[in-house]
Structure formats: structure tokens, C-alpha cells
Amino acid sequence: MKKVVHLFGALVSAQLLVGAGYALAEEKFKNAAEFYEGKTITVVVATSAGGGFDVQSRVIVPYFEKYTGANITVRTMPAGGGLQGRNYVFAAKPDGLTVSLVEHGPKMITAGLFGSRGVRYKWDKFIPIGKILQSPVVLFVAKSLKWNKPQDLAEKTFVHGASRPFYGPQFAEALGWNGMQIVPGLGTPERALAMRRGEIQTSIGGASVLAANPDLLQPIVGTVSAEEVFPGVPGVANVALPGRKKWADYLVAWENVMYWSITSPGVPAERVRFMEAALQKVWMDPGYRTDLKKIKMVLPSKFIGSNELRSQMDRLTTLSSEDVKEMEYVIKNKYLKKN
Amino acid sequence: MLEAFQDALSSLLSPGYIALFTSGVFLGLLVGVIPGIGGVVGLALLLPFTLHLEPTVALPLLISVVAVINTSDTIPAVLIGTPGSVGSQATIVDGYPMSQKGEAGKALGAAFTVSLLGGVIGAIILTVSVPIIAPVVLMLGSPEFLAMCLLGISMVAVLSGLHPLRGIIAAGLGLLLAMIGEDPTMGVARWYLNVPYLVSGISIVPMALGFFAIPEVVDLCVRGTQIAKLSSGALTGKMDGLREAFRHKKLIVTSAGIGAWIGFMPGMGSVIANWIAYSWAVMTCNPKDGFGKGDIRGVIAPESANNASTGGALIPTLAFGVPGGTSMALILAAFWIVGITPGPKLLTENLDLVYLIVWTLALANILGAAVCFLMTDYLAAVTKVPIHILAPLILVVVFGGSLLANFHMGDIVVMLSFGVLGWLMKHLDWPRPPLILGFVLSPLVEKYYFQSTMVYGSGWMIRPVVIVIFVITAIGLYFGIKNQRRLKTG
Numbered sequence: 001m002k003k004v005v006h007l008f009g010a011l012v013s014a015q016l017l018v019g020a021g022y023a024l025a026e027e028k029f030k031n032a033a034e035f036y037e038g039k040t041i042t043v044v045v046a047t048s049a050g051g052g053f054d055v056q057s058r059v060i061v062p063y064f065e066k067y068t069g070a071n072i073t074v075r076t077m078p079a080g081g082g083l084q085g086r087n088y089v090f091a092a093k094p095d096g097l098t099v100s101l102v103e104h105g106p107k108m109i110t111a112g113l114f115g116s117r118g119v120r121y122k123w124d125k126f127i128p129i130g131k132i133l134q135s136p137v138v139l140f141v142a143k144s145l146k147w148n149k150p151q152d153l154a155e156k157t158f159v160h161g162a163s164r165p166f167y168g169p170q171f172a173e174a175l176g177w178n179g180m181q182i183v184p185g186l187g188t189p190e191r192a193l194a195m196r197r198g199e200i201q202t203s204i205g206g207a208s209v210l211a212a213n214p215d216l217l218q219p220i221v222g223t224v225s226a227e228e229v230f231p232g233v234p235g236v237a238n239v240a241l242p243g244r245k246k247w248a249d250y251l252v253a254w255e256n257v258m259y260w261s262i263t264s265p266g267v268p269a270e271r272v273r274f275m276e277a278a279l280q281k282v283w284m285d286p287g288y289r290t291d292l293k294k295i296k297m298v299l300p301s302k303f304i305g306s307n308e309l310r311s312q313m314d315r316l317t318t319l320s321s322e323d324v325k326e327m328e329y330v331i332k333n334k335y336l337k338k339n
Numbered sequence: 340m341l342e343a344f345q346d347a348l349s350s351l352l353s354p355g356y357i358a359l360f361t362s363g364v365f366l367g368l369l370v371g372v373i374p375g376i377g378g379v380v381g382l383a384l385l386l387p388f389t390l391h392l393e394p395t396v397a398l399p400l401l402i403s404v405v406a407v408i409n410t411s412d413t414i415p416a417v418l419i420g421t422p423g424s425v426g427s428q429a430t431i432v433d434g435y436p437m438s439q440k441g442e443a444g445k446a447l448g449a450a451f452t453v454s455l456l457g458g459v460i461g462a463i464i465l466t467v468s469v470p471i472i473a474p475v476v477l478m479l480g481s482p483e484f485l486a487m488c489l490l491g492i493s494m495v496a497v498l499s500g501l502h503p504l505r506g507i508i509a510a511g512l513g514l515l516l517a518m519i520g521e522d523p524t525m526g527v528a529r530w531y532l533n534v535p536y537l538v539s540g541i542s543i544v545p546m547a548l549g550f551f552a553i554p555e556v557v558d559l560c561v562r563g564t565q566i567a568k569l570s571s572g573a574l575t576g577k578m579d580g581l582r583e584a585f586r587h588k589k590l591i592v593t594s595a596g597i598g599a600w601i602g603f604m605p606g607m608g609s610v611i612a613n614w615i616a617y618s619w620a621v622m623t624c625n626p627k628d629g630f631g632k633g634d635i636r637g638v639i640a641p642e643s644a645n646n647a648s649t650g651g652a653l654i655p656t657l658a659f660g661v662p663g664g665t666s667m668a669l670i671l672a673a674f675w676i677v678g679i680t681p682g683p684k685l686l687t688e689n690l691d692l693v694y695l696i697v698w699t700l701a702l703a704n705i706l707g708a709a710v711c712f713l714m715t716d717y718l719a720a721v722t723k724v725p726i727h728i729l730a731p732l733i734l735v736v737v738f739g740g741s742l743l744a745n746f747h748m749g750d751i752v753v754m755l756s757f758g759v760l761g762w763l764m765k766h767l768d769w770p771r772p773p774l775i776l777g778f779v780l781s782p783l784v785e786k787y788y789f790q791s792t793m794v795y796g797s798g799w800m801i802r803p804v805v806i807v808i809f810v811i812t813a814i815g816l817y818f819g820i821k822n823q824r825r826l827k828t829g
Contacts, residue, residue: 048379048665049379051668055387055676077747079538080539083539118533118538159794189659189660189661190605199481200794212660212682213660295675332525337794
């Protein structure tokens, strides 16, 4: 009997503790809401005014303002190829009033991983808030070549156009395309034109690129499968060669952290949770969904929260220094076209 | 086609169009007149608003902003020797000396007249080109663009005046300075002195503001006078400027053609069009000894070219969805936002919209130039304002404009450093234009050189269009050197 009383007592105590904890968390959440009311959040855009990331951020801003109750100012900080913006968010006061709503995750992480010059942040210390837009990346082949499947490129020598080598070499590693030769320095629209002139045979892009050049481009493999925008195009994980799955995993990881929202290290958890909840409300807002379609971006089928993004980051932090060196060599050098 | 033409005309008369078109023109004029803002910032601020507008009003709004920036950016260039936008740098070379001579009204009158004509010529070239340009665009690749850049660099020969060696050294310095930061192909950071700001290189806006404006302000402060040294009554000479403009019809048409062609080349834009048209004027006009000292032809050529360059830049944007420059990239983004896909389909499925854009471009140039022309007398009076009032205002504008590039203190450091360099070059009689030309062309030369050699090997040099451009370059160099010799002996 005594045992039962003790057990009952323990259960009640536990329940009370959980309840108290929940109430405390709710209180903190309420406090966070009160904190943001009327405050000014600085949204940092690490690219030039008018660039894709700027437009996407400005589309989110009115909704984020609505659901946080804060006033928002947008600051574009493009210097240093985005380093200025990232360094700024990293070093900002950890009060949750400095965020980057749409951040180029792969660029931020690889610059940190490869120890690029001018990086003054630790990429794994940023706090992810959530992700409410995406645009799956696919590899396009010139339609006239009639290479319809990833396997068709395996034995071929072909020129791949890129602004900077990044996705292309990783696709090549995952799919065994040893004949890929990369010509860098070609922006997205320039690549379509270079393909029309026959200077390049493959390139990387998203749904908007295909919409502009349906007669020219054949999407054959994506970082992930995205049936709504690229029906029938497989994700790289499904077609990667045996023993090369890690390259497919990298590509999936880049897709997951692309366009994520982050804030400075050290921001109190309840404020991160509050901003995450606000982002989730933005994700559900019908007006936001309409606006997103207009800028040819895709709404993730489910809201991607802070914890999910954190686990993605954790996976990348486990890479050994050999893995990082290999990744850097493959991305920057291995497939570069020699004169 | 006739139906599309009529649809475009009916859109022109809608109240929504008239309201937004007029707002766009006035906003563009404002953006152009304030140094440092530039079209890119103006467009970026407007872009989110287009989300909720119809294509027939959203696109004209943005086009009208871009169209007139190169009209009003002449005002600070001529009056205070400070480029309103990067596209008016060459105008300073003769426009500002005209102001110093008390001919600001004449310079502005001519500039606004040729801006109008250049803009309309650009719109006509756009209209004629869009349906037939596809084969030409496909014929031109990185080797041809590289050859055009080399042609641009050869203009140093005519921009160096009496000091060709100094000009070459200045151009070389410009080329080297532009190499600071990430290289345009692999993104490897060079010579950045461990300063993160420099990883993306030196921004041209604070550089140009410091390089041109600071030396003039310093000299004015030292002299303690007003800008116009001569107390003539020529401040109100806008009608003289208009008449002068019409005396140089051939120069207007050729400069506008050059502007449209340069605008058509990806990455070049009004900044290079401005300089090349100026060089063209120096190379082909006689007598030459007035250039650099306040020759009206040195205003007519660049001003005609920079307005025409917008029409040229719209050709690949509309026909292929390939932007000719940053402003055009934003126009492209606006197309996406309003649900229109630029490219070949646009010309068949939305021809009315294409005509509407052409009409807007032409009308915006007319309205923008007319407004500026009417205000010329008041604007020219700036040159009579005592320097103790004017200098602080100019400095506020220059410092503020510089900061707009990146909102970083590095912008101020760049502006002041180039201010010192510009002042030294001015007083040691070193030509400044070649440095700017080298600076703006350097990243393009590097990028197109690597692409050309990677794709074509050394064979890029024997492509037919490349050979033609090389021949033109050689002829230009020959005449440039010949002119210099004549100037020295004469």
C-alpha cells in the first residue's frame, strides 16, 4: 500500500513538474511575444538589393511582421560575396532582433567548412529558425542531345556550365559522370544562351529556368524528387551509384538548408521558438502562398522547423577533415575544364 | 501584330498606366539626380510592390524608372562634377568644365535634348531588333564579348590626351584594382588584405564618387569661390544647348547606335557605353583640342549613348531572358513576379506587352527630358551658389551616396582613398578616364577570357566576328595614336 501511495505521489509530482514546466514555457513564450511587440527586427540579406534572396525576403517580411508584432527593416549587406551579412548576423547581439529570413545555407556552410577567406563566423553556431520556401535544384541537359536518363551521361564527355562549380561536380560524383568538364563564370540566363549556342551541354537550375526555356532544357535528375515541379525526374538518392551514396546525401543536405531562416548564436530559446511559430504561421498564410507562386518558388509540403534543420546541421558537423578536403577538391578542382 | 499594337496603345491610355508611368518617371529622375542611389537600388525598392500589380502597369512602372535615370544623372555630373549614376561618368570630362566656364545651362540643355533623342533611338532600335535579333544573339559568344572588351580598352589611346604612357599606366592600375576580391570564375579571393569587405572587390559607386567629386570639392574649397568661374549670363543658355545638339545630328545617331550596341552586350551597360561613345567623339570629331576643356560634343556623345543603352539592354532581356546588366536582371525578376515568362515565347504570346514596353521607354525619355529641360535654368543656378554653402551639401551627398553601395564603412574608406588618388592625378596631370575604363572592363575581360579559352582554346581568336572587331580595334588605335601626335605637334 505504501508503495502505491509513493508511486501515486511520484506520479502527481511528475505531473505537477511537467505542468509547471509547460506553464513556465508558455509564460516564456508569452514573454517572447511581449518582447517582440513593437520592437524592430533587422532582416539581413547577404546579397545585393534586388537579387533573388532580397526579393524572397521582402515577400516574407510583411507576413513575419504580422505574426511577430514587430516592425521590420531590411538591410542588404552584399559586401564580401555575402560575408558581410553573415559575419554581421553572427556577431549581432543575441537578442533575437537580427535574423536572416532567406539564407544561402550551402554557401554559408561550405565557406565555413573550407575555411574560406574573410569568414568570421562558426557556421554550426548559427541558430536555424525554420524554412518556408524552396526551389528544388535539377540538372538540365540540352534537349537536342536526347540524353533522357542520368545513366546516359555516364560514358560521355560533356561541358557543364556553372556560375561557380558546386552542384555539378557532386552530381558527377554520385552518378559516375567522369566526363564532366566544368566551365565556370556563367550566370543562370547566360547558361541557357550558351546551351543554345552549343557551348555547354548541361547546367543546373530551378523551375523558373525551365519555364523560360522549355524548348531547350531536359531535366534529368534533381537534388530531391519534386513531382509537383519536375514530374518524373528522380532525386539523386534514388539513382546514385553503389558506394557513392554520400554524394547524394550531401546534395540532399544542401537542398534542406537552402533558403533557411537563421538567427545569431546565443538567442534565448523561447525567442527562437516564438519566431519559429511566427514562420509557421507565415507558411500557412494563403496570401504568402499566393505571393510565393508569383516569384516561382515552391512551398515546402510541411513546415520545416528549427529542430529538423538543427539535425541536418549536426549531420554535417560529423564530417571528418578528410571528408571536407575531398569535398573541397571535388567541388573546386576535379571536374574543372582544362584549356 | 496590328492588334497587339492597338492593345498596347489602349493600355497607354488607362488611368492606372498614366498614374504609375508618371510616378515611375519622377522617381527615376529623383534616383538619377542623387549620386549613389542608381537604378538598381530604385528598382529593388519597387520590386516587392509589383507583386500586387497587373503586368501592364507593373512593367511600365519599372521601365520608366530605368529609362530616365540616365537623363537626370547628368545634372550632378555637369553641375558639381559628381556622377549621378555610374552611367554619367564620361559626361563629367567636358560637362563640368562647361559649368566652370558659366555654360551649365548650355551643357544641360544639350544633354537633355540628346538624352531624349538617344532614348527614342534606343526604343526604335529595340522595336526593330526584337523580332529579328535571335540569330545575331546566337552568333555572339564569350569570344566576341571579349573582343568588344578589348576594343573598349583600346579606347585608352584616345582618352589619354597628350600623355599616352600615363594613360596606359592608369588603365593598367584600373585593371589591377578591379582584380581585388573574388575572381569572376572560381571565386578565389585575391589581394583582399584580410579585410572581408574587400572579398567582393571595390564597389564602383563609392570609387567613382570619390574619384571625381572629391578633387573638385577640395579645389573649390581651396579657391573659395563658386563653381562658375566666369560671371557670364550664359547660365540660361538651354536653348543654345538645344541648337548645338541639333548641329551634331550625326554624332547623336552614331553615339546612340554605340550605346544601344554596348547595352546589348551582357555586363557592359551604360557605364561602358558612356565612355566608348565619348572616345568615339574624340576620335572622329574635329577639331579635337577642345575635348576635356568644356567641348559640347563631349557632352552630346555620352549622353546620347547612355540613354540609348537601355533600349539595347532590353533586347536580350526580352528576346532571351538574358539581362544586359544588373538593372535588367531586376526587370527580369519583375517579369517573373507578374507571371510573364521572358524569352522567345514573350514575342509570340505577349507581343502587346512588348509594344507597351517600347512605348513606355520612348515616352519616359520624352517626359523625363522635357521635365529636366524646363528646370534647366533653376538647376544651372547651382553653379553660382557660394562654395561655403554648396560644399557641405555636396559632401553629404557624396558620403551618403557612397554608403548606399554596401552600408559599410569600407565604402567611405574607398571613396576617400579614391578621392585622394583622383586629386593627385588631377594635379599631376594624369588622365583619370583610362583608370575608370580599365576598372570597369577588367572583370569582364577576365571572365570572357577564361570562358573563351576554356570553350574554344586559342581558336576563339579566329572567329569571324572576333576578327572584324579586332580590325576595328586596330583602326581605332591607329587613329588614336595619330591624333595624339597631331595634338602634340599642333
